[in-house]
Amino acid sequence: MHMINAYDPANAGELGDADRELLxxxxxxxxxxxxxxxxxxxxxxxxxGVWLYDADGVAYLDVYNNVAxxxxxxxxxxxxxxxxxALLNTHTRYLHETVLALAERLLxxxxxxLGHVMFTCxxxxxxxxxxxxxRAATGGTGVIxxxxxxxxxxxxxxxxxxSLGDGVATGRDVRLVPAPDGYRGDxxxxxxxxxxxxxxxxxxxxxxxxxxxxxLDSIFxxxxxxxxxxxFLQEAIDAVRAAGAxxxxxxxxxxxxRTGAAMWGFLRHGVQPDMVSMGKPMGNGHPVAxxxxxxxxxxxxxxxxxxxxxFGGNPVSAAAAMAVLDALEAEGIQDRAxxxxxxxxxxxxxxxxxxxxxxxxxxxxxxxxVDLVTDRQSRxxxxxxxxxxxxxxxxxxxxxxxxxxxxxVVKIRPPLAFTRDNADLFLATLAxxxxxxxx
Amino acid sequence: MHMINAYDPANAGELGDADRELLxxxxxxxxxxxxxxxxxxxxxxxxxGVWLYDADGVAYLDVYNNVAxxxxxxxxxxxxxxxxxALLNTHTRYLHETVLALAERLLxxxxxxLGHVMFTCxxxxxxxxxxxxxRAATGGTGVIxxxxxxxxxxxxxxxxxxSLGDGVATGRDVRLVPAPDGYRGDxxxxxxxxxxxxxxxxxxxxxxxxxxxxxLDSIFxxxxxxxxxxxFLQEAIDAVRAAGAxxxxxxxxxxxxRTGAAMWGFLRHGVQPDMVSMGKPMGNGHPVAxxxxxxxxxxxxxxxxxxxxxFGGNPVSAAAAMAVLDALEAEGIQDRAxxxxxxxxxxxxxxxxxxxxxxxxxxxxxxxxVDLVTDRQSRxxxxxxxxxxxxxxxxxxxxxxxxxxxxxVVKIRPPLAFTRDNADLFLATLAxxxxxxxx
Numbered sequence: 001m002h003m004i005n006a007y008d009p010a011n012a013g014e015l016g017d018a019d020r021e022l023l024x025x026x027x028x029x030x031x032x033x034x035x036x037x038x039x040x041x042x043x044x045x046x047x048x049g050v051w052l053y054d055a056d057g058v059a060y061l062d063v064y065n066n067v068a069x070x071x072x073x074x075x076x077x078x079x080x081x082x083x084x085x086a087l088l089n090t091h092t093r094y095l096h097e098t099v100l101a102l103a104e105r106l107l108x109x110x111x112x113x114l115g116h117v118m119f120t121c122x123x124x125x126x127x128x129x130x131x132x133x134x135r136a137a138t139g140g141t142g143v144i145x146x147x148x149x150x151x152x153x154x155x156x157x158x159x160x161x162x163s164l165g166d167g168v169a170t171g172r173d174v175r176l177v178p179a180p181d182g183y184r185g186d187x188x189x190x191x192x193x194x195x196x197x198x199x200x201x202x203x204x205x206x207x208x209x210x211x212x213x214x215x216l217d218s219i220f221x222x223x224x225x226x227x228x229x230x231x232f233l234q235e236a237i238d239a240v241r242a243a244g245a246x247x248x249x250x251x252x253x254x255x256x257x258r259t260g261a262a263m264w265g266f267l268r269h270g271v272q273p274d275m276v277s278m279g280k281p282m283g284n285g286h287p288v289a290x291x292x293x294x295x296x297x298x299x300x301x302x303x304x305x306x307x308x309x310x311f312g313g314n315p316v317s318a319a320a321a322m323a324v325l326d327a328l329e330a331e332g333i334q335d336r337a338x339x340x341x342x343x344x345x346x347x348x349x350x351x352x353x354x355x356x357x358x359x360x361x362x363x364x365x366x367x368x369x370v371d372l373v374t375d376r377q378s379r380x381x382x383x384x385x386x387x388x389x390x391x392x393x394x395x396x397x398x399x400x401x402x403x404x405x406x407x408x409v410v411k412i413r414p415p416l417a418f419t420r421d422n423a424d425l426f427l428a429t430l431a432x433x434x435x436x437x438x439x
Numbered sequence: 440m441h442m443i444n445a446y447d448p449a450n451a452g453e454l455g456d457a458d459r460e461l462l463x464x465x466x467x468x469x470x471x472x473x474x475x476x477x478x479x480x481x482x483x484x485x486x487x488g489v490w491l492y493d494a495d496g497v498a499y500l501d502v503y504n505n506v507a508x509x510x511x512x513x514x515x516x517x518x519x520x521x522x523x524x525a526l527l528n529t530h531t532r533y534l535h536e537t538v539l540a541l542a543e544r545l546l547x548x549x550x551x552x553l554g555h556v557m558f559t560c561x562x563x564x565x566x567x568x569x570x571x572x573x574r575a576a577t578g579g580t581g582v583i584x585x586x587x588x589x590x591x592x593x594x595x596x597x598x599x600x601x602s603l604g605d606g607v608a609t610g611r612d613v614r615l616v617p618a619p620d621g622y623r624g625d626x627x628x629x630x631x632x633x634x635x636x637x638x639x640x641x642x643x644x645x646x647x648x649x650x651x652x653x654x655l656d657s658i659f660x661x662x663x664x665x666x667x668x669x670x671f672l673q674e675a676i677d678a679v680r681a682a683g684a685x686x687x688x689x690x691x692x693x694x695x696x697r698t699g700a701a702m703w704g705f706l707r708h709g710v711q712p713d714m715v716s717m718g719k720p721m722g723n724g725h726p727v728a729x730x731x732x733x734x735x736x737x738x739x740x741x742x743x744x745x746x747x748x749x750f751g752g753n754p755v756s757a758a759a760a761m762a763v764l765d766a767l768e769a770e771g772i773q774d775r776a777x778x779x780x781x782x783x784x785x786x787x788x789x790x791x792x793x794x795x796x797x798x799x800x801x802x803x804x805x806x807x808x809v810d811l812v813t814d815r816q817s818r819x820x821x822x823x824x825x826x827x828x829x830x831x832x833x834x835x836x837x838x839x840x841x842x843x844x845x846x847x848v849v850k851i852r853p854p855l856a857f858t859r860d861n862a863d864l865f866l867a868t869l870a871x872x873x874x875x876x877x878x
Contacts (some may be wrong), residue, residue, distance in 0.1 A: 003745055022534045029542040030752075031555035031734060032741025036532055043534035047527045065529065067749060073525050082521035086512050088486045089724035090504065093475055095461045095482035103468040116470035121560040121726045122750060128593045153748060154567045155595035167743030280749060285528035287560045287726040287750035295470060302471025304606030306442055309592060310506060310719055311561060311726035313469075 003165070004407045005390050007036035018055070019043050037401065039391045047072025050415050050422050052399065063414040063426055064399045066367075069256060069281030070327050071417030077284040080323035084316045091314055092119070098318040105325055106292060109263045111272050115295040119288070119313030123252035123279025124152030126291045127215065129307070130248045130275045131156055133293065136301040138245055140210030143171065144200045146179040148405050150222040151215060151250055160215070163222040173209050175200035179223035180232060183360045183371060184379055190232035197236040201243045211245035213274075218254035218265025224404025225362060225369030225411065227259070233269045246297070249273035252289075253367070256281045257328055257416060260338030260365025268364060283320035284327075287311070333416045337365040340418050344368060347427040355434050357385055368412040369403070381406025385437060392433040398426060442604070443846045444829050446475035457494070458482050476840065478830045486511025489854050489861050491838065502853040502865055503838045505806075508695060508720030509766050510856030516723040519762035523755045530753055531558070537757040544764055545731060548702045550711050554734040558727070558752030562691035562718025563591025565730045566654065568746070569687045569714045570595055572732065575740040577684055579649030582610065583639045585618040587844050589661040590654060590689055599654070602661040612648050614639035618662035619671060622799045622810060623818055629671035636675040640682045650684035652713075657693035657704025663843025664801060664808030664850065666698070672708045685736070688712035691728075692806070695720045696767055696855060699777030699804025707803060723763050727756035772855045776804040779857050783807060786866040794873050796824055807851040808842070820845025824876060831872040837865060 012020055022043060046053040049071040052060045070077065092099060103117040120126045135141055143160045150163040158164055159171030177196035178185065186192035197214060204211050220226040237247045254265025255278050261268040264276065274297060279289035311317065328334065345361055348370055352358035359373035374380040386408040393400050403411045451459055461482060485492040488510040491499045509516065531538060542556040559565045574580055582599045584590065589602040597603055598610030616635035617624065625631035636653060643650050659665040676686045693704025694717045700707040703715065713736060718728035750756065767773065784800055787809055791797035798812035813819040825847040832839050842850045
């Protein structure tokens with residue numbers, strides 16, 4: 001499957017000389033597995049809050065990047081990294097206070113049953129570790145994910161990340177289930193989703209495969225952003241538990257206040273995961289990630305095997321993550337995500353009144369999908385329009401992307417420092433772009 | 440297998456109250472898969488050059504940590520991280536200069552056939568990516584490693600990291616070969632090593648498994664440190680190539696000037712890898728790693744699949760790695776590793792004249808193994824003495840560990856900022872410790 005919003009090298013002619021040269025160097029040095037965004041890729045040199053600046057000093061409103069979730073170059077995080085990097089950076093085979101304070105603080109935001117945190121550097125590593133532990137704890141091997149899930153790029157995790165496309169084979173012990181979709185699928189989202197999961201469990205039984213885990217991105221980002229109704233996950237999770245397998249909440253996308261209603265996407269659904277993986281916004285860009293889990297799950301694994309991740313949970317990474325938690329609290333980031341998110345949704349719904357192409361507006365907090373359709377009757381995805389809108393916004397200095405099986409869901413996922421003023425600018429620019437793209 | 444130099448919780452009584460409390464918190468929060476070093480774990484709070492300081496302000500000479508390879512908190516790296524973190528930290532889906540300059544600079548240190556670098560956050564991820572690419576490029580699945588190899592902790596890489604112990608199963612398509620060992624094995628190291636590899640290839644043939652790669656730590660750290668004679672790898676590599684598989688040099692331990700003779704461990708052997716993985720010292724503690732490779736290998740993979748690592752190759756990680764290369768050059772680190780390493784080896788050989796327990800001193804540059812034996816005739820590994828020496832040194836404020844199948848090889852692997860004065864202090868303390876441990 002072609003990556004949504006990927007640069008097509010056939011368009012190099014549209015670039016300036018300096019960017020074309022950078023692009024040639026990049027192809028030569030990094031090779032063909034790397035992809036750039038946009039028909040005209042961006043050469044960014046500076047970031048500040050919700051703004052990114054290119055090499056010519058042009059400012060872009062960032063409505064896409066969820067890693068620098070507090071805003072680009074947040075001073076509190078930058079300062080914490082600089083301070084700790086100058087003081088000590090070792091690893092978890094010596095005692096250190098900060099990694100423990102960080103684990104305590106993360107666990108305090110989660111259900112009491114989750115008692116340990118293990119630290120990695122990336123969300124991929126966190127989900128890979130979840131797999132190792134789930135297999136050890138259940139004795140099973142089977143993994144259930146949604147049809148267009150993305151969970152990471154290690155060998156094992158890529159096998160259950162079907163959004164990487166047909167070029168990356170799904171594992172033999174992996175089953176795909178339809179994503180929850182109240183817009184195009186059965187409006188009884190919970191029962192429909194559970195039926196898919198139960199069918200996968202039945203396939204496992206028939207194939208003699210013991211299931212190990214159901215792992216779900218709590219906002220279903222690559223599946224096209226599906227958040228509602230809150231609580232719809234429970235029935236599927238019950239079925240998975242009854243089959244002896246675990247439920248892993250992948251919070252790499254939905255975590256750290258993004259959905260507004262709660263610190264974690266799974267909390268918004270009121271469900272109890274066996275493990276919770278976290279990453280991207282955890283260090284506001286610094287490579288830090290982790291896995292919270294029920295202690296029982298790692299008891300045998302830990303007695304038999306050690307886990308050491310050289311950089312995972314080091315003092316600098318821990319300081320960066322602590323600064324993120326401090327800023328989240330001090331700046332009321334989650335409430336802000338809720339308020340600005342609701343404001344943005346209201347604005348998008350007003351926009352929908354003027355634009356038939358907007359079939360659906362959905363999401364939670366500052367993770368919003370705008371589903372573009374050829375017509376509201378058929379609800380047929382308009383991938384072509386989404387591509388034009390994404391690139392039209394880029395030309396108008398607003399950064400965004402798209403997702404979903406139809407490549408037609410405009411994905412709105414700005415830094416959480418996003419304000420109402422930013423939302424107004426975005427809405428006005430989107431209105432212009434939609435008008436221009438449909439002219 | 441019990442981890443060498445792991446803390447045994449049964450000894451908690453020997454700790455002060457504050458450390459015991461920290462330890463209890465740690466067990467509660469991080470769980471049982473984490474291991475600490477030493478009979479009496481260390482609580483470190485500050486690092487500077489080759490020195491680490493505990494919470495009471497006691498200084499320890501670091502003769503172990505190869506991650507902070509330029510010395511702890513090297514100002515050039517700290518400054519580069521702080522500067523770039525305040526300026527921009529995005530990802531490789533936008534154009535950015537530093538990641539390209541870094542790739543160029545890394546490739547300039549390698550054979551011309553290696554044309555691309557792909558960036559990850561950890562050595563585990565780099566070796567995991569090497570596996571994905573080797574499998575795609577060769578159509579094979581088989582992996583050959585040495586008996587006590589360590590290559591990382593992802594699901595796939597742990598399957599070919601037998602040093603993780605019996606609790607972590609070796610993959611079905613993985614074959615272990617005897618490590619090169621001129622001390623206890625056949626003194627014709629190259630032919631003996633090649634015979635092991637050819638036997639593994641023959642097993643693959645018999646089992647109908649196509650081989651994908653031979654991956655070797657260029658200094659065989661966890662196998663007990665085996666460096667000589669330079670060039671001995673060639674025969675095994677030829678056999679692997681003849682069977683259609685690739686040779687991957689794992690430079691996570693030996694790279695970045697550590698062996699003194701060359702920037703990379705494989706260059707010291709004069710061999711040509713198909714891929715080179717790098718990690719640990721690459722950012723002097725900042726989480727950055729990568730994989731250099733022959734462009735042909737990723738051509739099909741890159742056309743079919745994309746590779747994106749959210750934090751991999753980001754501007755801050757790239758700036759950290761560039762600062763490391765700058766410092767390596769400006770401070771003549773590789774030559775220093777060669778000179779101080781030779782000085783240390785000479786001192787250790789003098790020490791051997793007075794201590795029968797030192798059976799062998801070997802290594803390259805500042806990666807040295809001191810093989811402790813019960814007697815020189817039998818060459819039987821003295822694990823017990825090594826444990827006492829490692830902990831005796833810790834009590835004398837010198838940090839070190841041990842490795843090898845017998846757990847008896849004292850592993851000397853200090854920051855490369857190590858001086859002759861540091862070496863003298865280490866040698867004197869080791870002499871005292873050996874005497875005390877054998878009294």
